[in-house]
Amino acid sequence: MRKSIRKLFVTAVFIIFSVSMITGAACAADTIKLGVAGAHSGDLASYGIPSVKAAELVVKDINSRGGIDGKKVELLVEDDVCKPEVATNTATKLLSQGVNVVMGHICSGATKAALSIYKDANIICMSPSATNPPLTQSGNYPNFYRTIASDDAQAKLEVDYALGVLKVKKIAVLHDKGDYGKGLAEFAKLFIGQDPRGEVVLFEGVTPGAVDYSAVVQKVKRSKAEAVIFGGYHPEASKIVMQMRKKRMKTHFISDDGVKDDTFIKVAGKYAEGVYATGPKDTAKNPMAIAAKKAHQKEYGADPGAFFLEAYAATLALLNAIDKAGSTDYKAIEKALKTEYVETPIGKIKFDDKGDAIGIGFSIYQVQNGVYVEVK
Amino acid sequence: MDYFLELFLGGLTRGSIYALIALGYTMVYGIIELINFAHGEIYMIGAFTALIVISVLTMMGMNTLAILVIAGVIAVIYSSAYGYTVEKIAYKPLRNAPRLSALISAIGMSLFLQNYVLLAQTSDFLPFPNLIPDFEFMEPYAHIIGSTDIVIVITTAIVMIILTFLIKFTRIGKAMRATSQDKTMAMLTGVDVDRVISVTFIVGSATAAIGGVLIASHVGMINFYVGFIAGIKAFVAAVLGGIGSIPGAVLGSFVLGWTESFATGYISSDYEDVFAFLILVFILIFRPAGILGRSERHRV
Numbered sequence: 039m040r041k042s043i044r045k046l047f048v049t050a051v052f053i054i055f056s057v058s059m060i061t062g063a064a065c066a067a068d069t070i071k072l073g074v075a076g077a078h079s080g081d082l083a084s085y086g087i088p089s090v091k092a093a094e095l096v097v098k099d100i101n102s103r104g105g106i107d108g109k110k111v112e113l114l115v116e117d118d119v120c121k122p123e124v125a126t127n128t129a130t131k132l133l134s135q136g137v138n139v140v141m142g143h144i145c146s147g148a149t150k151a152a153l154s155i156y157k158d159a160n161i162i163c164m165s166p167s168a169t170n171p172p173l174t175q176s177g178n179y180p181n182f183y184r185t186i187a188s189d190d191a192q193a194k195l196e197v198d199y200a201l202g203v204l205k206v207k208k209i210a211v212l213h214d215k216g217d218y219g220k221g222l223a224e225f226a227k228l229f230i231g232q233d234p235r236g237e238v239v240l241f242e243g244v245t246p247g248a249v250d251y252s253a254v255v256q257k258v259k260r261s262k263a264e265a266v267i268f269g270g271y272h273p274e275a276s277k278i279v280m281q282m283r284k285k286r287m288k289t290h291f292i293s294d295d296g297v298k299d300d301t302f303i304k305v306a307g308k309y310a311e312g313v314y315a316t317g318p319k320d321t322a323k324n325p326m327a328i329a330a331k332k333a334h335q336k337e338y339g340a341d342p343g344a345f346f347l348e349a350y351a352a353t354l355a356l357l358n359a360i361d362k363a364g365s366t367d368y369k370a371i372e373k374a375l376k377t378e379y380v381e382t383p384i385g386k387i388k389f390d391d392k393g394d395a396i397g398i399g400f401s402i403y404q405v406q407n408g409v410y411v412e413v414k
Numbered sequence: 415m416d417y418f419l420e421l422f423l424g425g426l427t428r429g430s431i432y433a434l435i436a437l438g439y440t441m442v443y444g445i446i447e448l449i450n451f452a453h454g455e456i457y458m459i460g461a462f463t464a465l466i467v468i469s470v471l472t473m474m475g476m477n478t479l480a481i482l483v484i485a486g487v488i489a490v491i492y493s494s495a496y497g498y499t500v501e502k503i504a505y506k507p508l509r510n511a512p513r514l515s516a517l518i519s520a521i522g523m524s525l526f527l528q529n530y531v532l533l534a535q536t537s538d539f540l541p542f543p544n545l546i547p548d549f550e551f552m553e554p555y556a557h558i559i560g561s562t563d564i565v566i567v568i569t570t571a572i573v574m575i576i577l578t579f580l581i582k583f584t585r586i587g588k589a590m591r592a593t594s595q596d597k598t599m600a601m602l603t604g605v606d607v608d609r610v611i612s613v614t615f616i617v618g619s620a621t622a623a624i625g626g627v628l629i630a631s632h633v634g635m636i637n638f639y640v641g642f643i644a645g646i647k648a649f650v651a652a653v654l655g656g657i658g659s660i661p662g663a664v665l666g667s668f669v670l671g672w673t674e675s676f677a678t679g680y681i682s683s684d685y686e687d688v689f690a691f692l693i694l695v696f697i698l699i700f701r702p703a704g705i706l707g708r709s710e711r712h713r714v
Contacts, residue, residue, distance in 0.1 A: 215684065243684040247643040249431050249633060252424035253678035253686075259557075260417055273539050273635065280634050286557045305541045305635045 069112040070105075070360060072097065072353070073137040075128050075152065076144030076167075077120035086144045088342050089166055089349035090115055093141055095333050096353040106361045118143055122151035129155040137161060138366040139356045141349065146170035153179045160368040162375070164356055166348035171225075174392040181368070183375060183393040185352045185384065186345070189218070192316045192400050193225035193269075196292050199314065199402050200265045201235045204290055210240035210263035212254065212278065214270030222269035222294055239263050246274055255281045258289065265290035272302035276310070283309045290314065298403055298410060310408075316400045319385070320412060321347060327383035351382035355389075420558055421679040422672070427563040429664075429671025430570035431632070434625030435648035436655070436663040437577060438618030444658035445594050445614045447513065451520040452500050453622060454645020455527035458638065460493040460623030461630040462531060465542055472543070482545040482627075489623040497619025498612055500527075506608070524642070531638040539637045542630040562632045569628060573621055574664050581660065586613055594658070647690075654694055656707025665705055669693065 074093045077086035097111045105111060114135050118125040125148035132140060133155065140156060140163040143149040149168040156163045157179060164183040165173075171188040173179060200206050209230055213223035220243065230236045239261040244254050255278065258266060266282075266289055268275050275297040282289060291313045298317035303310045321327045330350050334342040356371075358380045363370035379388045379397075387397040403410040435457050442450045464485040471481045504523045508516045549561045581587040592600040593610045601607050629644070630636045647670065655666020670690055677689035697705060 242682060245683070245686055247639070248686075249629060249644055249647070250424070250428045252427065253421055253675040254683045256417065256420045256424060257679055257683070273637075276539075276635060277633060284556070284560050301538055305539050307541060307634075309634075 069110050070357075070366060071112050071114055071135065071137045072356065073114045073116065073132040073135075073140035073142070075116045075118055075125070075132060075140055075142035077148070078115070078117040080119040082120040082145065085167060085344050086117075086120070086142075088344055088346035089142065089144060089352075091334060091338060091342065092166075092330070092346050092349035093353045095330065095337060096350060096357065099333075100357060106357060107364065111357060118145075118148045118152070120145040120148050122147045125149070125152040126155060128152060133159050133161070139360065139371065140164070141166070141352050141356060143168065144345070146173065149173065149182075153182055157181050162356070162368065162371050164352045166352045167345040171221075174394050177392065179393070180372075183352075183355075183389050183395070185348045185355065185382070185387065185395050185398065187318075187399045188394060189221055190225040192294050193222050193267075194229055195316050195400050195402060196267050196294070196314075197226055197229040197233065197236070200267065200290070200292055201230070201233055204265060206264035206290065207236055208239045208261070208263045208265075209236055210242075210258045210261055210266045210289075211238055212240075212258075212266060212268045212270075213243050214246045214274050215243040216246070216270060218296065219268075219270030219294075223267070226267045226269065244270075244274060244278070246270070251278050251281050252285075254278070255285060255287070258282070259285065259287055263289060265292060268293040268297070270294075271296040272299050272305070275313075276302055276306035279306055279313060280309045292316075295400070300410075303405055303408055303410070310405045313405045314413075315403050315405075315410065317403055317410070319399060319401050321384055324383055324385065326381060330383045347383045351384045351387065354382050355380050355387065416558075417679070421675045423559045423563070424679075425672035425675030426567055426668065427559070427632075427671070428675060429651075429668035430567045431625070431629050431644070431667075432648045432651040432670055433570045433664045433667035434566075434573065434628065435622060435644055436652040436667050437573065437660065438622045439645075439649055439652040440655070440657055440660060440663040441577070441614055441618045443652070444660075445590055446505070446509075446597075446611055448505060448516050449520060449649070450505075450615075450618075451517075451645070452504070452523035452527055453618065454641035454643075454648070455524050455531075456493050456497050456500070456619045456641070457622040457626045457629075457644065458531065458636070458641030459496055459527065460489040460619075460626030461542070461636045461640065462535060463492040463623070464489040464627045464630065465540060465636060468543060468545070478545055478547060485545070486624065486627050489627050490620045493619045493623035493626070494616040496527075497615040497622075501612060501615040506611075524645075528638050528642065535638065537638065539635045542634055542636050544634065545627075545631045560632075562628070566628050566632060569624065570664065573624065574660060577617070577621070577660050580617070586610065590614060650690070650694055654697055654704055656701075656704025659704070659706045659708070662704055662706030669697075669705070 074090055076089055077083055097113055101110050114137055116128045116132055118128040125143055129152035143152055144167050146168040149165050162181050166185050169186055169189045171190045173182055211223050211227050213219040227238050227241055230238050275293050279291050293315045295317045298315035327347055359371045359374035362374040362378050375389045379386050385397045387395045390396050401412050404413045438453045467485040467488045468481055500523055504519045505516055508519055546562045546565050552561050589605045589610045592605050593607050597607055651667040651670045652663045655662030673693045674686050674690050678686050
């Protein structure tokens, strides 16, 4: 009796599965299928949901103008909760639904996990937010593109500014031991090492949240560094800057977009003056960015969230490439992405051989009279 | 030599910071053998109270010294009230329960207070004004030690002396010592144990509040989480010095402060915590009760 019930269950499950597969295959009508994958639930949902909204807005706009070559664009939205182990399932599911191109994923780890699946299926994938450098630089994922600059671009800019514009020689590199901060600091160290104009006199990690950084500050002082490059976030940065200035040190302080935050200026107050930080290029004056933000407000009644503009640009770039290529063939799209410039809210972009966008990037900002001002 | 001196003074400041918090831990432990994990949160609440008072008074345009004193006093009163209430709500009903229950209750209180401040205030870092002005006469030495550092070191010394005096030479101090030695016996001889414990919590919270104001002024920022991190380090310092002993807490804090400072200065700040805890392990191997702790026989 019991056994037969169990059998019944198994059969029932199989039937359900096969039915859903059939329906999945059945709706492969003549549309262009744009997959949108990323963290749409869970604690990092705030990074993923804006990308869905961006894709919805772009697709709505394109479909209202008749689609691409007469074909409507269809959105396939799948959640990966920002987890690599889920992302592989997400990717497989998108493939089974016959996806043509994918905009996503959001987190670097999840993106990496999903990429090999897309690669085997010859599907192009473009992320608005995965900044991990090896994704493009390793050359392992020729099908990967992104509309955000990778982490090492910031480090490069910081080092070039310190050596080229500030003309300092001795640099102390500090970080907060975290993935992001330490990663940046290690790139900075590498770039200084490659440049004959500079030398790293100190490379140290500080403990986040400590009550006092005087020992590290003394060490910087003893190393006779002319500039500090710090990889990390603003709470530690402001503590270090404040202690340096209280000890009457005039050492330059250069940091990253984890510090280019108004909270930093608010907390460090007068000690923040003169601090340099890199941050994404200012898009406030870009007419497309203004229009995209307005459309978002009209549609959803709120200001867009993180990576909205990058996702908007990625969707535009992908669909534009399909339009220019005249097909959804992998080679044709690849060629279009790498040769055709496209106007997006983050600027006029195309992609280099490795898949990083050309025409975007970071600028250097300095705190002047209590606000971050872009410096050339 | 200059470098050594700078690191020494940096360690002294850091140690004094830990000591101001460790004193409360050690007092409570000395009396009821409870590790009061919510102590760090009392310190954080002291800092927040002071910040709110400061913002109001600054708007009224008072001078800095008056603001410092008033904010300090209000923070002390407010934190003491919190310490008193926490004891009444979370520890008193568990006085005869197994010690583990009270410990869990303490951790729960700590989480509750953190989240309470998070919701009632903000999760962002807030700037805390520097209330201690740069003294004129310190200017030639400003590159070695700041005025705030000196105030912190002196305050720690004063608080320690007052507490020692309180415990050694006053009536309530005698009652505290009696309670710490044997609660039941103290009760039988007419000591109001509940009152003694309340007073201990009030005094401990008051020192935490003083610490909160000074340390926040030194660091320049606070958020709801500062109490937890500082609390853990101060707890380590108290254990290092011999938990339950007032001079031990201060000594332990200095040892911890210097270890961290010299480890950063001469080796690497990457290993700051490693060395701090290495020292803890070694001291506990050779002196299980801490540097100044009494090794007591435990009643079975």
